[in-house]
Amino acid sequence: MTAQFDVVVVGAGPGGLAAATVSAEAGLRVCVVDDNPAAGGQIWRGQTESNGRARSWLARLQATQATVWNGLRVVDLAAEKRLRLEGASGGCDLLFDKLIVATGARERFLPFPGWTLPGVMGAGGAQALLKAGLKVQGRRAVVAGSGPLLLAVAASLRTHGAQVAAVCEQAPLRRLVRFGAGLWRHAGKLAEGVQYQLQSRFAPYRTNCWVARAEGAGKLERVVLTNGRRQWTVACDLLACGFNLVPNLELPLLLGCRVEEGLIQVDARQQSSCENVFCVGELTGVGGLDKALLEGQIAGWAAARDAQRVQALQRGLKKQKQFARRLEEAFALRPELRLLPEADTLVCRCEDVPYVALCGRSGWRDAKLRSRVGMGACQGRVCGAAAEFLFGWQKRDRRPPVFPATVATMAGEENNRN
Amino acid sequence: MAEEISLTIDGETVRVARGTSVAAAILKTGKLSRTSVSGEPRGPFCGMGICMECRATIDGVAQQTTCRRQCEPGMEVVTG
Numbered sequence: 001m002t003a004q005f006d007v008v009v010v011g012a013g014p015g016g017l018a019a020a021t022v023s024a025e026a027g028l029r030v031c032v033v034d035d036n037p038a039a040g041g042q043i044w045r046g047q048t049e050s051n052g053r054a055r056s057w058l059a060r061l062q063a064t065q066a067t068v069w070n071g072l073r074v075v076d077l078a079a080e081k082r083l084r085l086e087g088a089s090g091g092c093d094l095l096f097d098k099l100i101v102a103t104g105a106r107e108r109f110l111p112f113p114g115w116t117l118p119g120v121m122g123a124g125g126a127q128a129l130l131k132a133g134l135k136v137q138g139r140r141a142v143v144a145g146s147g148p149l150l151l152a153v154a155a156s157l158r159t160h161g162a163q164v165a166a167v168c169e170q171a172p173l174r175r176l177v178r179f180g181a182g183l184w185r186h187a188g189k190l191a192e193g194v195q196y197q198l199q200s201r202f203a204p205y206r207t208n209c210w211v212a213r214a215e216g217a218g219k220l221e222r223v224v225l226t227n228g229r230r231q232w233t234v235a236c237d238l239l240a241c242g243f244n245l246v247p248n249l250e251l252p253l254l255l256g257c258r259v260e261e262g263l264i265q266v267d268a269r270q271q272s273s274c275e276n277v278f279c280v281g282e283l284t285g286v287g288g289l290d291k292a293l294l295e296g297q298i299a300g301w302a303a304a305r306d307a308q309r310v311q312a313l314q315r316g317l318k319k320q321k322q323f324a325r326r327l328e329e330a331f332a333l334r335p336e337l338r339l340l341p342e343a344d345t346l347v348c349r350c351e352d353v354p355y356v357a358l359c360g361r362s363g364w365r366d367a368k369l370r371s372r373v374g375m376g377a378c379q380g381r382v383c384g385a386a387a388e389f390l391f392g393w394q395k396r397d398r399r400p401p402v403f404p405a406t407v408a409t410m411a412g413e414e415n416n417r418n
Numbered sequence: 419m420a421e422e423i424s425l426t427i428d429g430e431t432v433r434v435a436r437g438t439s440v441a442a443a444i445l446k447t448g449k450l451s452r453t454s455v456s457g458e459p460r461g462p463f464c465g466m467g468i469c470m471e472c473r474a475t476i477d478g479v480a481q482q483t484t485c486r487r488q489c490e491p492g493m494e495v496v497t498g
Binding site: 035036037042071088106107109116118119120121122124125126127128129132133134135218248349350351352376377378381382404 | 434435437438439441442443445446450454455456458459460461462463464465466467468469470471473476479481482485486487488
């Protein structure tokens with residue numbers, strides 16, 4: 001199947017929904033594609049009914065003529081202005097005049113001994129699985145890593161009946177206090193923070209603390225925590241651990257969008273270095289919900305060539321970019337985390353490549369060729385972000401497919417398995 | 419409570435609330451999704467479709483990211 005639209009939006013999180021809504025309201029023919037079973041992205045996953053803002057954006061989008069396709073992944077740019085997608089029932093092509101990329105961010109995971117044990121999962125990963133029906137009653141959890149997400153995850157775990165034994169933030173308290181003190185400028189975010197703090201008040205929140213190793217016979221039984229001076233053991237059967245977020249750059253890189261310091265470079269209309277390709281949300285700087293909504297609207301109006309509305313929205317963006325910078329500074333990763341993997345600790349979970357196989361390599365490409373790191377099914381999404389932090393390597397692969405796809409899809413065959 | 423549906427995981431019947439992901443259903447049975455190239459057991463990890471640890475066979479199609487798929491009545495899932 002092939003379909004054609006004025007605007008194709010990739011990603012149905014807040015940025016993508018806002019972009020699709022305003023461009024459809026402006027009268028353009030719009031299609032939003034998303035790889036999840038439902039719209040909302042990571043932040044509104046499972047909350048499109050309960051969250052007021054999510055509900056109102058979705059209602060606004062549904063009032064337009066826009067088409068929403070779920071469960072489909074963009075795998076390639078098959079030709080100029082032609083995206084190739086794959087879902088459970090096969091492949092299809094989408095032709096666009098303007099493309100708005102809102103692929104969001106994923107968690108950064110860092111390797112430490114035992115991190116591949118069953119029972120260890122991402123922090124946002126645990127939250128996403130909870131929203132998808134994961135049962136945790138009676139389980140004893142530790143939440144660790146870095147970022148404002150940790151408190152939210154701890155609160156979710158408690159709500160779902162788990163006992164949260166500890167919440168460990170690697171950043172030092174003084175940086176968080178400075179960050180918190182600046183939050184008065186972002187009143188909405190402060191309220192969110194207080195809410196999480198209250199919900200997780202029964203779990204000890206430690207700063208300056210991280211997981212040194214996870215242990216257990218065949219599955220997680222305990223974690224060894226450290227503050228750099230001493231180590232102590234906490235029994236648990238669930239570890240939710242993630243270290244901030246990294247933007248999903250794979251599609252914009254394939255399209256040829258310019259990247260600097262790990263972020264897509266855009267102009268005042270959110271247009272990337274590629275004409276007619278706009279990038280919004282976490283791709284241009286990890287700043288959360290409000291930044292994504294604003295940038296999505298700017299891109300949507302820009303696609304509709306409404307310069308006045310674009311300009312009116314730009315005023316609010318400065319504050320959001322400032323928030324993104326403060327977030328990055330406050331939760332910057334401490335260098336001690338680079339020392340966690342041991343020689344045999346796997347860095348690449350797909351190809352089971354140990355840390356020692358990467359030591360002494362000159363860069364990402366050299367490491368790939370010699371060890372197969374990043375050459376498995378996740379295409380370096382996990383180990384690439386880890387290697388960037390551990391070794392300072394830049395992963396800038398830009399070859400299709402963006403996600404693993406069948407040969408039939410890549411060949412453009414009409415394929416309908418269902 | 420949401421309506422319950424039945425599917426099979428490695429031949430075993432599992433009942434879950436509608437809307438549950440296949441990854442969450444696998445975890446509910448106490449099973450794991452896959453075996454790594456060096457033989458380690460692995461389960462769902464990132465929960466958002468990027469780490470590929472939750473891959474399993476769904477209705478005969480191998481290598482499906484189970485965290486991105488919702489359970490459907492009669493679905494046949496094979497782990498390992």
